[in-house]
Amino acid sequence: MRLVAVTVALAVTLVACSGKAQPRTSEVDEDAEDGPFVNKAGFQPTAFTVKVTGEGRPVIFIPGLACPGEMWEETVELLGDGVQAHVITLAGFAGTEPTKPPLIAKTRKELVRYIRSNHLKDPIIVGHSLGGFIAYWLAATAPDVVGAIVVVDAGPRYFADDEEARLMRNTWAQAGDDELPVQVRTVFSWMTNNPKHVAPFIDQIAKSDRQTIGDAVYELVKLDIMDKVPSITAPVLLVLADGGLQARYRKQAAGIDDLKVVVVPKAKHFVMLDDPERFARTLSEFIAKL
DSSP, X not given: OHHHHHHHHHHHHHHHTOSXXXXXXXXXXXXXXXXXXXXXXXXXXSSEEEEEEOSEEEEEEEOOTTOOGGGGHHHHHHHOTEEEEXXXXXXXXXXXXXXXXXXXXXXHHHHHXXXXXXXXXXXXXXXXXXXXXXXXXXXXXXXXXXXXXXXXXXXXXOOXXXXXXXXXXXXXXXXXXXXXXXXXXXXXXXXXXXXXXXXXXXXXXXXXXXXXHXXXXXXXXXXXOGGGGGGOOSOEEEEEOSSTTHXXXXXXXXXXXXXXXXXXXXXXXXXXXXXXXHHHHHHHXXXXXX
């Protein structure tokens, strides 16, 4: 029970961006010969898998920590025709094959290559939680391949000192076979206003590679892209849960010129699961105005 209590506390820390600010890095070797802006025809990503459905405006959906791309299926269905959905699952999450870290930085790089090699014109990047962080980072560093971004209950900076970051990583990476499903159910059920909303995905989340979860948590809380946010020129829709983090997320996004903020009443962290109709309608209206 103590482990479960610690896990919930760590989840609160991660989601709430609490703790003390520490020096960190946002730098990736963008100037390397094989850097993120290299366009390779037929590129096959290793940091994520993709399921493509529909025809129309390309929309790339990025789920949060350990989550399967299937979490976006209802959103895609509600959006209906006119959208080509590229639903991704990050490597090592939800039973997929893991890749070498750093997963978040590698995903950002490979998304640029994926967009270019598939000739996606002005795609909309929709990211939840960790996926929202990636959306911010992509828009700030590769503006030529991004049409707009939709950030769902996420920010461009998470606060944790070194000790907290290591503890969060180790709690996931060192979880036993019996402990991991309990941690997953406890933490992820807390992030919705009704545990039934996330219940269909719990088994998939619990199949995630525990070392990958731990490393991704550590990488996320050690990254800081706040200084890059004001450079974002693409339209940004920030969809927030109806909770105490609104002010923090609004403040973090305040430097963006073309910004719209929507709070979904009574929704918790998994906004798209707590109120799928309102979320899809908000997303549809945003897309229609682009």
